[in-house]
Amino acid sequence: xxxxxxxxxxxxxxxxxxxxxxxxxxxxxxxxxxxxxxxxxxxxxxxxxxxxxxxxxxxxxxxxxxxxxxxxxxxxxxxxxxxxxxxxxxxxxxxxxxxxxxxxxxxxxxxxxxxxxxxxxxxxxxxxxxxxxxxxxxxxxxxxxxxxxxxxxxxxxxxxxxxxxxxxxxxxxxxxxxxxxxxxxxxxxxxxxxxxxxxxxxxxxxxxxxxxxxxxxxxxxxxxxxxxxxxxxxxxxxxxxxxxxxxxxxxxxxxxxxxxxxxxxxxxxxxxxxxxxxxxxxxxxxxxx
Numbered sequence: 132x133x134x135x136x137x138x139x140x141x142x143x144x145x146x147x148x149x150x151x152x153x154x155x156x157x158x159x160x161x162x163x164x165x166x167x168x169x170x171x172x173x174x175x176x177x178x179x180x181x182x183x184x185x186x187x188x189x190x191x192x193x194x195x196x197x198x199x200x201x202x203x204x205x206x207x208x209x210x211x212x213x214x215x216x217x218x219x220x221x222x223x224x225x226x227x228x229x230x231x232x233x234x235x236x237x238x239x240x241x242x243x244x245x246x247x248x249x250x251x252x253x254x255x256x257x258x259x260x261x262x263x264x265x266x267x268x269x270x271x272x273x274x275x276x277x278x279x280x281x282x283x284x285x286x287x288x289x290x291x292x293x294x295x296x297x298x299x300x301x302x303x304x305x306x307x308x309x310x311x312x313x314x315x316x317x318x319x320x321x322x323x324x325x326x327x328x329x330x331x332x333x334x335x336x337x338x339x340x341x342x343x344x345x346x347x348x349x350x351x352x353x354x355x356x357x358x359x360x361x362x363x364x365x366x367x368x369x370x371x372x373x374x375x376x377x378x379x380x381x382x383x384x385x386x387x388x389x390x391x392x393x394x395x396x397x398x399x400x401x402x403x404x405x406x407x408x409x410x411x412x413x414x415x416x417x418x419x420x
Contacts, residue, residue: 132397134233135409141208142229146179146405148172156217156225157208159183163223164194166371167411186223194223207292210235213263214292216285226258226285230399230412231327234365235264238325241363241419242268245322249362252276252314252321254307254328254353259286261325261365262300263293272299274321278332280304308345311352320358323365330370342370346378350385361390364418367399378416392420 145153145160147168154161162185173179183202188194196219205218210232217225238261242249248271253262256275266273277283283302290300303310307328328349330342353364364386366378375396382394396416400409 132395133409134237134397134399134415136230136232136399136401136412138236139210139229139232141210144401144403144410146172146174147403147408147410149174151179152410153179153182157206159202159206161219161225162186164188165410170408184219186219188223193221195221212293213260213267215258215260215263215289216292227260228257228412230401231260231367233399234367234415235260237417238264238323238365239268242270242323245362249322250274250320250358251323251325252311252353252356253325254311255326256286257282257327259289261327262286263289263295265323265325266290266295266298266300267293270298270323272301274301274303276303276305276307276310278304278306308349308352311356314356315352319356321356322358322360323362324353324357325365325367326353327367330368342368343373346373347381347385350381354386354389357386357390360420362420366416367413368415369413373414375414375416378414382416382418386418390418390420392418394418 141157143155145155148170149172150164150168151174152163152165152168160182162182183200185197186194205216207214208217215227217227251265251270251273253275256262256277259275262273262275275286283304287302328342379394379396387394398411399413399415400411403410
């Protein structure tokens with residue numbers, strides 16, 4: 132199933148192709164690499180050159196921004212009632228993945244329609260898009276966990292921007308596995324789990340993470356922190372070569388086998404304004420009771 136993040140006003144993909152995408156972030160136009168935009172396009176015309184910032188990849192890895200117009204240190208964009216700070220970072224990202232709005236909509240609907248308190252655990256939670264969505268939807272508590280202190284601070288600011296300061300949100304800087312294992316020992320349970328694990332990363336103490344090696348164990352350990360009446364589990368991935376079916380199979384064997392319910396998977400994408408194509412932006416797997 133292909134889900135589209137097509138309800139944005141402050142963000143759009145103007146054009147895409149030749150390994151790049153041309154985006155509008157409110158009033159700022161950025162040009163960034165995108166490995167999925169492999170189709171041909173005229174990306175050297177005036178529209179592609181008249182940008183605020185262009186991220187150039189280096190043949191040695193990484194890259195750097197070329198700013199052609201003045202860009203604020205950071206600025207705010209809105210998705211309905213939610214607000215987020217964005218800024219160009221040294222790794223081409225802006226601190227927000229707009230395609231995840233397709234999942235935010237689902238999270239909000241599930242929590243609002245639950246008819247009961249819902250305690251949410253958000254793992255590899257980055258700058259808190261899903262945290263804000265869950266809290267806005269009325270979650271009784273959201274626990275936000277990420278190994279990066281800087282990302283957790285950014286997430287706190289996003290929660291403040293979205294007027295969620297008075298809601299119950301715990302912000303935790305920790306290695307995900309270690310945190311979940313401690314929660315299991317403490318007997319803490321969650322009704323909903325959101326996971327957006329990186330392809331590769333390091334924990335706060337140098338722990339090495341490789342998704343293709345760790346994903347089954349991650350699903351297994353998080354299953355054990357689900358409550359007796361769980362609502363959903365959402366798993367996102369941007370790992371090249373990992374298919375939605377593989378995620379679905381793992382969730383069926385590990386979660387559905389014990390908890391029942393339904394499992395399904397697919398892609399998420401964003402429409403391209405110029406030619407009505409869809410830029411694929413990742414995959415997801417969902418389990419729901």
